Amino acid sequence: xxxxxxxxxxxxxxxxxxxxxxxxxxxxxxxxxxxxxxxxxxxxxxxxxxxxxxxxxxxxxxxxxxxxxxxxxxxxxxxxxxxxxxxxxxxxxxxxxxxxxxxxxxxxxxxxxxxxxxxxxxxxxxxxxxxxxxxxxxxxxxxxxxxxxxxxxxxxxxxxxxxxxxxxxxxxxxxxxxxxxxxxxxxxxxxxxxxxxxxxxxxxxxxxxxxxxxxxxxxxxxxxxxxxxxxxxxxxxxxxxxxxxxxxxxxxxxxxxxxxxxxxxxxxxxxxxxxx
Amino acid sequence: xxxxxxxxxxxxxxxxxxxxxxxxxxxxxxxxxxxxxxxxxxxxxxxxxxxxxxxxxxxxxxxxxxxxxxxxxxxxxxxxxxxxxxxxxxxxxxxxxxxxxxxxxxxxxxxxxxxxxxxxxxxxxxxxxxxxxxxxxxxxxxxxxxxxxxxxxxxxxxxxxxxxxxxxxxxxxxxxxxxxxx
Numbered sequence: 001x002x003x004x005x006x007x008x009x010x011x012x013x014x015x016x017x018x019x020x021x022x023x024x025x026x027x028x029x030x031x032x033x034x035x036x037x038x039x040x041x042x043x044x045x046x047x048x049x050x051x052x053x054x055x056x057x058x059x060x061x062x063x064x065x066x067x068x069x070x071x072x073x074x075x076x077x078x079x080x081x082x083x084x085x086x087x088x089x090x091x092x093x094x095x096x097x098x099x100x101x102x103x104x105x106x107x108x109x110x111x112x113x114x115x116x117x118x119x120x121x122x123x124x125x126x127x128x129x130x131x132x133x134x135x136x137x138x139x140x141x142x143x144x145x146x147x148x149x150x151x152x153x154x155x156x157x158x159x160x161x162x163x164x165x166x167x168x169x170x171x172x173x174x175x176x177x178x179x180x181x182x183x184x185x186x187x188x189x190x191x192x193x194x195x196x197x198x199x200x201x202x203x204x205x206x207x208x209x210x211x212x213x214x215x216x217x218x219x220x221x222x223x224x225x226x227x228x229x230x231x232x233x234x235x236x237x238x239x240x241x242x243x244x245x246x247x248x249x250x251x252x253x254x255x256x257x258x259x260x261x262x263x264x265x266x267x268x269x270x271x272x273x274x275x276x
Numbered sequence: 277x278x279x280x281x282x283x284x285x286x287x288x289x290x291x292x293x294x295x296x297x298x299x300x301x302x303x304x305x306x307x308x309x310x311x312x313x314x315x316x317x318x319x320x321x322x323x324x325x326x327x328x329x330x331x332x333x334x335x336x337x338x339x340x341x342x343x344x345x346x347x348x349x350x351x352x353x354x355x356x357x358x359x360x361x362x363x364x365x366x367x368x369x370x371x372x373x374x375x376x377x378x379x380x381x382x383x384x385x386x387x388x389x390x391x392x393x394x395x396x397x398x399x400x401x402x403x404x405x406x407x408x409x410x411x412x413x414x415x416x417x418x419x420x421x422x423x424x425x426x427x428x429x430x431x432x433x434x435x436x437x438x439x440x441x442x443x444x445x446x447x448x449x450x451x452x453x454x455x456x457x458x
Contacts, residue, residue, distance in 0.1 A: 010358060010386075032355075032357060032363045033357060033358060033363075034355035034356060034357050034358075034363045034365075034383055034386075034387075035355055035363055035365045035367075037386075038355070038365070038367070038379070038383075039367070074365065074366060074367045076366050076367055076368060077366075081351075082351075162313075217364075217366045219336065220336045220352075220363065220364045220365060220366070221365075223337075224337060227337075247336075249333075249334070249335050249336050249349050249352060249364055250335070250336050251335060251336070253337060
């Protein structure tokens with residue numbers, strides 16, 4: 001018989017947020033609730049846990065909390081997601097970046113690394129790979145392991161091929177992979193000058209200065225006050241005239257930061273820091 | 277809130293409905309239409325030109341306004357937040373669909389409860405059947421397009437099989453209801 005697990009109510013979600021903060025010091029208070037609710041419900045259904053059992057495990061099982069963190073964050077990503085974004089980077093941002101001696105990029109919330117490698121491919125095609133360095137960060141240590149490997153199923157690569165085609169880059173996405181059996185491994189030259197590490201946007205601070213920060217489809221999981229806090233982190237992490245890229249359906253809501261960034265491309269949400 | 281969900285074969289019908297939504301509708305209309313991922317044709321533009329009220333594609337954290345038509349963007353799930361904003365989500369597709377009608381219907385049922393009407397139209401999969409049931413169970417009005425009139429009957433038929441349909445109406449009846457603020 002199929003056991004039915006109803007999932008959490010809004011009140012239970014609030015209770016859970018308080019519990020996780022109290023026990024583990026991890027604050028989901030400013031996360032978007034509708035999405036968080038779906039994620040928590042999904043975990044309960046996958047693990048067949050009633051609300052009471054979930055609470056019990058979160059308090060008493062340290063390993064479970066790590067697993068909960070990994071499952072609660074959304075790790076769906078694509079190479080060259082929103083191909084027109086990459087096209088805009090090529091035409092509007094790369095010419096500007098090319099004048100720098102060293103180009104440092106940060107993919108914040110990089111998940112399994114697809115965006116980092118998309119940027120690496122783009123920089124290689126622009127002839128700037130040798131002087132660029134790309135950092136990928138995420139709060140989820142498991143996905144970072146995947147990112148470091150740079151191995152994706154061929155089925156996935158096949159679905160990225162269409163994105164690649166629309167991005168305007170020459171050749172095909174498979175030009176950048178070694179294919180063995182049903183897996184595709186990113187070429188090792190594209191892995192050079194990339195670094196993946198743990199970073200929590202909610203609680204960790206500035207760790208370097210970048211010419212470009214890409215944080216796409218991460219803000220959707222945060223409420224406006226938290227978005228503003230992270231915008232401050234990004235602003236302080238950008239070099240003068242550095243670029244900030246958000247997801248195509250995200251935008252800078254904060255009045256303060258609207259004044260601190262110039263819009264480079266309103267459709268693809270590419271901004272440039274106005275030097276103070 | 278008035279929610280309209282559909283997949284293959286719904287485009288023309290949605291276009292027809294958008295044209296007929298009265299400026300006095302006094303509610304929010306949200307259209308969830310299955311769309312291809314890299315489909316760049318500008319549906320919003322075409323719809324907006326023919327709409328008598330404001331029409332826009334949902335952006336994350338947009339405040340939900342009445343007398344406005346919103347379209348769920350491709351490659352995201354559209355959710356309703358308790359604080360009166362839309363939220364977006366890129367998590368796994370549901371019934372191979374993103375946007376998924378189930379996801380939005382369930383979220384709207386959660387927040388609006390009896391204050392929402394959902395209509396499910398033509399489509400070639402089962403997306404929407406679960407969400408519509410939740411709308412109905414939470415006291416909202418759950419309507420299904422008559423499968424005999426739908427270009428693809430599977431979606432409305434699945435909702436009927438799921439006991440989610442409170443009313444099964446013809447296209448003309450649905451348009452009549454919308455014209456007169458159901």
